[in-house]
Amino acid sequence: MDINFDMINNYSRWLDKIDTRFWLPSNRELIILFGYMSSGKTEYAYFVLRKNAEKGNKVMFISLELPEYDMKLRIARKKAWVNKFDFQTKKYNQHQKQIMIDEFNKIDKQPNLLITSPEEKSLWEIMKQIRTAYDRWYRFFVIDNLDKILSDGREDENTRYQRITSQLQDFKNENNVCIILIHHAKKPDSKWLVYKPAGMAGMRGSQKIMDNATQVFEIYRDLDPDCPLEDRNKVSITQLKDTFEWANWYENIYFNKWEYVEEMPKPF
Secondary structure, X not given: OOOOHXXXXXXXXXXXXXXXXXXXXXXXXXXXXXXXXXXXXXXXXXXXXXXXXXXXXXXXXXXXXXXXXXXXXXXXHHHOOOOHHHHHOOOOOHHHHHHHHHXXXXXXXXXXEEEEOOOOOOHHHHHHHHHHHHOOOOOEEEEEXXXXXXXXXXXXXXXXXXXXXXXXXXXXXXXXXXEEEEEEEOOOOOOOOOOOOOOHHHEOOHHHHHHHOOEEEEEEEOOOOOOOHHHOOEEEEEEEEEOOOOOXXXXXXXXXXXXXXXXXXXXX
């Protein structure tokens, strides 16, 4: 058997220190990205896909939480720093309106980025859409999120996680694709709901999912409204599993006008 050097892809997480620390995402990988609600999982996964689409890779974002239009509108609003209430009550200026229009059109017309939201949230329907996109040369997929995929009959939660991740594992192996599956962390046991990094034990169904994943990452952001101003946009990414290399590294990155950057933006 010879090494096939032509199978190397050119995916990236688009931040040099993240790529250097965690290596490049590659084909035949099932990557789990988990964290608490509002920690930035969807935004980061979309950032990675968008940058890869701009680089020429054909990528697909499967949203199980929002319809396609709402997903595109959410991204456009956030790019213009317009929250949902201000959008509904038209409390935005002309400059923000133009940013939303430009961003929405950019997403809608990006030839390499496909955003879809199946009406039926079964794994069968999701795989049907993935296979259709695969036939059109899409090779990089994000599924948002695992908890929204329907149960098959009366299976318990762990059995459902095992079934879903096993089928995704088989598909990525057989078809030479990369899949990022977004998942939630457990809520803290403390009655004060102090959100600290959860670690592997804080991921729901952790053992079943970890068995089938090639990489597992936790994304964490301080959700305390009283946290220091300079920490509000800091996001830590910790690698908890890598099938092929040593894991348990972390890096901090930062929000800056709904982009991710490597260094803390100034001024705040």
